[in-house]
Amino acid sequence: MSKSQKIRCVVAGAGDHGREIIDLIDGQGLPEFADWSVTALTDSDPELKGQSVMNVPVVGDDGKFQTLFEQGISHGLVGIGLAQGTERRARVFAKLGESGFKLPVLVHPGAVIASNVELGAGSVVLAGALVGTGCRIGKNVVINLGAAVSHDCVIGDHCIVADGAHVTGGVKIEEAVLVGAGATVLPYITIGKGATVGAGAVVTKNVSPGMTVVGVPAQPIKRPVTKG
Template identity: 40%
Template structure:
């Protein structure tokens, strides 16, 4: 039996803790051991969660430990996952049983998929991708490693998200559109043309934001 440790004990960490308990492997392949977070009081006032064991930086990996990363920021997810990997840690996939994976979907390691997401035929999903509830991924789409798709986001057929992309809640990417590495798509936005690397777009149609 593996001991699952969740990186991050804030709101999203609590959500991932519940997801882990709803997946097929719970109490069969793993139990939830606890959280890693440098905010030691993050769970004060919340009941029925496992303890915060340590910060990520200070944690010494034990035999049978496995990990998942519950950080909504692409930047910090990558940072802390790479820190655990450098210590020899191993990550598992958490996929809610109501999610649908159609034919020939290929996916990597460290995947988190919440309830009622639909991944259509012949999609490719990289490592450490997060797909929140009710997301829709069209056929032949590609999602690069580290990307984060928030609830109700949608990608049309043959759409591409390169690495480290964030689609916020209800964002829609039309078919055959590419969102380049490190880009962010704002909530409820409609992406009708390719998005450049490391840019933020928002609106209907989605346009580049200038800060």
């Protein structure tokens, strides 16, 4: 199949996570993605415009979405990772949808996903990840390299579960949470919206919305968000 006949994708974000997506679709020769091609990148860094990343051109910033859609690129993926955070991931995801792009789920064939797992639009599960039975994963979620999400977990929209993190059984993670690399969340914990779990932390009790916790056991370093 020629490149012009393939499912054409734009990846929003030309950094580390964007390159992971390009490699998954184009770089590894995986039969699951033989009919796909990443044909454009966008990025907020103006110095990247006109350059190529892994042989994919950076065509500008997010303001190019509508033009790219009108040019026949049908699918959009968020390539924004840890550095720019979950809030920007959420904004870009919404803008891709508003521009008309389909928001596919990508699962590396080297990941293990139970048969009854629900995966929301735009979510990406990378190589070596494990997602156990009964899990419900929201929209625009990243389950990164080697991360494990055990049985019956609920993960809200726009979350990132970083490399090697372990979310144990029955955990509830609300929207736009970052679980850092190598962190462990013990069973049946709830992590509130917008919270951050630091790399290597062990979470033994509930985490309030907006709070950052670090260490073993995890302790707060940022006050939770309050309304008033």
